Amino acid sequence: MLYQLTPRKQAILKAVIDAYIETGEPMGSKTLTQMRQFDLSSATIRNEMAELESLGYLEQPHTSAGRIPTELGYRFYVDSLMQDYALSAGELAQMNSMLKAKTAELDKLIQNAGKVMANLTNYTAIAVKQSTGKNTVKRFSITPVDQHNFLLVMICGERNAKTRFIRTEMTVTEETAELLEQVLNNFVAEKDLSTVTLPYLMQMENCLGAYGSLISPIMKFVYEAMGQADEKDVRIDGVDKLLEYPEFLDSGKLKEVLGMFDRKEELLNILESADNDVTICIGRENGVEALTGSSLVFKKIVVDGKTVGAVGVIGPCRMDYSRVVSAIRYLSDGIADAMNASLPESSSSPPKDQNER
Amino acid sequence: MLYQLTPRKQAILKAVIDAYIETGEPMGSKTLTQMRQFDLSSATIRNEMAELESLGYLEQPHTSAGRIPTELGYRFYVDSLMQDYALSAGELAQMNSMLKAKTAELDKLIQNAGKVMANLTNYTAIAVKQSTGKNTVKRFSITPVDQHNFLLVMICGERNAKTRFIRTEMTVTEETAELLEQVLNNFVAEKDLSTVTLPYLMQMENCLGAYGSLISPIMKFVYEAMGQADEKDVRIDGVDKLLEYPEFLDSGKLKEVLGMFDRKEELLNILESADNDVTICIGRENGVEALTGSSLVFKKIVVDGKTVGAVGVIGPCRMDYSRVVSAIRYLSDGIADAMNASLPESSSSPPKDQNER
DNA sequence: AGTTAGCACTCCTTTGTCATAAGTGCTAAA
DNA sequence: TTTAGCACTTATGACAAAGGAGTGCTAACT
Numbered sequence: 001m002l003y004q005l006t007p008r009k010q011a012i013l014k015a016v017i018d019a020y021i022e023t024g025e026p027m028g029s030k031t032l033t034q035m036r037q038f039d040l041s042s043a044t045i046r047n048e049m050a051e052l053e054s055l056g057y058l059e060q061p062h063t064s065a066g067r068i069p070t071e072l073g074y075r076f077y078v079d080s081l082m083q084d085y086a087l088s089a090g091e092l093a094q095m096n097s098m099l100k101a102k103t104a105e106l107d108k109l110i111q112n113a114g115k116v117m118a119n120l121t122n123y124t125a126i127a128v129k130q131s132t133g134k135n136t137v138k139r140f141s142i143t144p145v146d147q148h149n150f151l152l153v154m155i156c157g158e159r160n161a162k163t164r165f166i167r168t169e170m171t172v173t174e175e176t177a178e179l180l181e182q183v184l185n186n187f188v189a190e191k192d193l194s195t196v197t198l199p200y201l202m203q204m205e206n207c208l209g210a211y212g213s214l215i216s217p218i219m220k221f222v223y224e225a226m227g228q229a230d231e232k233d234v235r236i237d238g239v240d241k242l243l244e245y246p247e248f249l250d251s252g253k254l255k256e257v258l259g260m261f262d263r264k265e266e267l268l269n270i271l272e273s274a275d276n277d278v279t280i281c282i283g284r285e286n287g288v289e290a291l292t293g294s295s296l297v298f299k300k301i302v303v304d305g306k307t308v309g310a311v312g313v314i315g316p317c318r319m320d321y322s323r324v325v326s327a328i329r330y331l332s333d334g335i336a337d338a339m340n341a342s343l344p345e346s347s348s349s350p351p352k353d354q355n356e357r
Numbered sequence: 358m359l360y361q362l363t364p365r366k367q368a369i370l371k372a373v374i375d376a377y378i379e380t381g382e383p384m385g386s387k388t389l390t391q392m393r394q395f396d397l398s399s400a401t402i403r404n405e406m407a408e409l410e411s412l413g414y415l416e417q418p419h420t421s422a423g424r425i426p427t428e429l430g431y432r433f434y435v436d437s438l439m440q441d442y443a444l445s446a447g448e449l450a451q452m453n454s455m456l457k458a459k460t461a462e463l464d465k466l467i468q469n470a471g472k473v474m475a476n477l478t479n480y481t482a483i484a485v486k487q488s489t490g491k492n493t494v495k496r497f498s499i500t501p502v503d504q505h506n507f508l509l510v511m512i513c514g515e516r517n518a519k520t521r522f523i524r525t526e527m528t529v530t531e532e533t534a535e536l537l538e539q540v541l542n543n544f545v546a547e548k549d550l551s552t553v554t555l556p557y558l559m560q561m562e563n564c565l566g567a568y569g570s571l572i573s574p575i576m577k578f579v580y581e582a583m584g585q586a587d588e589k590d591v592r593i594d595g596v597d598k599l600l601e602y603p604e605f606l607d608s609g610k611l612k613e614v615l616g617m618f619d620r621k622e623e624l625l626n627i628l629e630s631a632d633n634d635v636t637i638c639i640g641r642e643n644g645v646e647a648l649t650g651s652s653l654v655f656k657k658i659v660v661d662g663k664t665v666g667a668v669g670v671i672g673p674c675r676m677d678y679s680r681v682v683s684a685i686r687y688l689s690d691g692i693a694d695a696m697n698a699s700l701p702e703s704s705s706s707p708p709k710d711q712n713e714r
Numbered sequence: 715a716g717t718t719a720g721c722a723c724t725c726c727t728t729t730g731t732c733a734t735a736a737g738t739g740c741t742a743a744a
Numbered sequence: 745t746t747t748a749g750c751a752c753t754t755a756t757g758a759c760a761a762a763g764g765a766g767t768g769c770t771a772a773c774t
Contacts, residue, residue, distance in 0.1 A: 028766050041718050046767070064725045064766050105521075105581075115619070143498040143510065151518055153500065153510055161508055163518040224462075239596060240615035258597035262472070385737050398747050403738070421737050421754040 005055075005076075012038070012048050013057055014081040017069045021318050024246060026066030071283040071317065074295070078280050078321050085322040087330060091120055095327070099334040106159075106339055110301070110309045111235055113331050118238025121324050123315035125237040126298065128271060130309050131160050136192055137222065140184040142177040150177055152218060154225060159304075162225045166217055176211055183207050184218070193226055234264040247293060247316040256290040257314070266290075271310050274300045278325050278332075283317045293317060297324045299332040303339040311335075362412075362433075369395070369405050370414055371438040374426045378675050381603060383423030428640040428674065431652070435637050435678050442679040444687060448477055452684070456691040463516075463696055467658070467666045468592055470688050475595025478681050480672035482594040483655065485628060487666050488517050493549055494579065497541040499534040507534055509575060511582060519582045523574055533568055540564050541575070550583055591621040604650060604673040613647040614671070623647075628667050631657045635682050635689075640674050650674060654681045656689040660696040668692075 005013070015037055016027045029045040032038070038045065049067050052058045057073040060066070069077065087095075098116045099109070107129045114127030141153040145165070150172050154162045170176075187204050188196060201219065205212030239258070248254040260266055270286045273279065281296040297319070298312025311332050313324055362370070372394060373384045386402040389395070395402065406424050409415045414430040417423070426434065444452075455473045456466070464486045471484030498510040502522070507529050511519045527533075544561050545553060558576065562569030596618070605611040617623055627643045630636065638653040654676070655669025668689050670681055 026766090030766070042766095043718050043720095044716085047717085050768080060767085062725060063768095064723085064764090066766065118619070139500060139502065141498060141500040141508070141510070143496060143512065145496065145512055151498070151510065151512055153498070153508065153518075153520065155500065155502055155508055159522050161510075161520040161522070163510065163520060165516050165518070237619055239618060240612050243612045243615065255597050255600045258600065261596060262475070262594060383737090387737070399737095400747055400749095401745085404746090407739080417738085419754060420739095421735095421752085423737065 028066035385423035480670040
C-alpha cells in the first residue's frame, strides 16, 4: 500500500474501529456524526467510508448495514492508529500482587499470570511454560530412599531438573548410590545421548559389577525424560469469556476454537512466531483455519536470555487491542523481572515499572 | 420410596430413558408403542406414564410434549435399570494403547487418560492428579551444579520429590553440599515442619559456620513446597464436546459450566466425594449451583493403597451412563494396574482385564 | 472541488397470523 | 384392566407486513 490515507480518513477509520470494538455493532455514517467528533455531515462521512471500503479497510456485512473493519483495517489500526492504554491503578495492583506472591516458582507464576490475564482483559488467556532442555544431562544425582528405592535426579539445563523414583529388588546402600552416581556422571553426563551406544552401556555395566542391571532402567528413564525435554505445558484460562462475544455464539466458531484448545500443538505453532515485543495475530494472519475470525495477542517471557514461556490472550478480531497489549507487556516483563531478580548477577537491571502510579 | 415400581412401569421407564438418552427428544406414548417393544396401546402407556410422572420419575417440558426423566428417574435408572455396557474392541484398543505407552509416568498417564476419555465417550473429561504429600520431608539431597548454584531435592512421600535450584554468592563445593545435606537431614528430615522453630534454625546456622546464611533461602523453599504439598492438578479435555448437546447451547448453562472449569476447587470438592467404585452425580446431587442439569461420573485412581488422582466426565444429565461407566472403570483401574505393576512387590495382583476380547 | 440535503432503495429484524404436528387427559366402551 | 375416540394444549415453522437503519446517487450549495 503505497497510497497514504489522508488524516481525515485515518480519523474516521479510527473512530469506526474504536466504536466497533466497544459495541460490536456495525457503524453507520449517521451514528458516527452524532458523536460530535467530526464537523461533517453524514453524506461526507459516507463518501469517505465508501472509499475506505474500496481500499479494503472496511466492509459491510450487508447492503443496509454500517461498516465494520476488515483484517486489513485492524492491522492498520494496531500498527498506526491505536493509542497506548495506561493501566489503571486497580489493574496494576492485581498484576503486582500476583507477581510478588511469595512463591516465585516459574511455572506457578506463569499459571497464575494466565488467570490474572483472563480476569483483567476479559478474554481467554493462554499461558505456556516451556522447559528449556537440551539433549544432554549435565549431572546426575542418586539418593537412596530406603533399601529398595532410590531417587534419580537429572540436571538438564541451567534451571531444569527431572526426578524419578526407581525401585529395585537389590539392596541399595549409600555406597551403591555413590558408585552409580559416579559412573553415570563419568559416562553419560555432558554427552549427547546419541553417543551412548550399546557397547558403551555394557562398559558401564562392567564398572558397576553386581549393580550393572540397574543401568537399563535408569537409561530407560533418561531416554524418556530427554524425549520430552522440550515439553511445553499449555494452560487455557477463562474459556467462558469467549461467550461474552457474540461472534462466537452462533456459527461453529466456538466449537472450532474450543476444539483447537485441545490440539495444543497448533496453538504452540502460532506462538512460535513470537517476536521480541508483543505479537498481534489478526484473524487469518495466524494461518490456522479454526482461528479465522479470532485474534491472538501474546509475548514471550525471556529469563536469562532464554525463552521460558509465553502469555497471551485469544478473542474476537474485535478485541480491545490497546488494553490487552499493555496488560500482556506488563505481565510478561513482570514475570521475567521476577525471575531475573532471583539470579543475583543480573540484579544490575532493576524491574522497569512502566506504569508506576 | 417404599413403593415398588411394577415390572411394567420399570420397563416403560427404562424405555423412555434409553430413548431420551439417545435422541434427546421427549418421548411420547405413541412413539413408544411404535417401537414394538410393548404389546400395549398408547393409551395404556399413557396411563402408566402419568403415574410415573406423579411418582416423580418423569416430567413434561410442556403440556403437549412427551415425557423426559427427572433426576429421580435417572437415579433409579443408574441404580436398577441400566445394563452393563460391553466395551467394543476398538474402544478397548484405544485405551490399551494409551495405558501401555512406554512413558509410565503417572501424571502423563492421567493426562492422556483425560484425552482418551473425552474422545471415547464424547463428553468433556476431567483428569485430576493429586500429589500425596505429607507435612514432613523424608530426606534432603543437595547437588552442586556449578560454583554458585546447587540443586536442592526434597523427598516427601513415597513417590514424590520436589526440586529447586538455589543460587548463592558463595562458592559451593562438593564438601559444602555434603555438609549442608547432613545438617538438613539431621535437623529437618522426618520432622513436622511446625517443630522447626527459630532457635532450631539458629542452631543449624551454627553448625554450618560460614555457610549458615544458606539455611534461610533453603527453608523458605521448604516451607513453600510443603505449603503446596497436597496440590492437585486438574485437567479438562474435550470442552468442545459440550456443544454437541443442545442442553448446553441455549441458556446460560454453558457459561456456568465453563466458568466452573476455572474454579477447580469446586470441582475437586465434588470429586472428593468419590466412593470406591465409579461415582455418579446426577444434576443437583453434586450440590453445586453451576452444575444443575449436568452429571458427573468419576472414579478415584488408587495406587499402592493411596488415592493418586481421579478421572471422570461431565455432561448433560441425559448421558450415556452405561458406556461412560464402563470406560471410566476400565481406564481408572488400568492406570492403577500400570502403576502397581511398576512396584515389584505388588506384582502378585495382575491387571484384571475385565473385557478381554 | 469539496460538501451537503434529499430521496429512492436494500436488507435485516420484528411482529402477527395461521396451519400443522405431536402429545395429552378424559370418558366411555370392550 | 385395557382400549378407542375425541377435544384440548402447546411448540414450531412458514409467510406476510411493517419498521428501521443505512446506503448510493444526484443535484444543489459554498
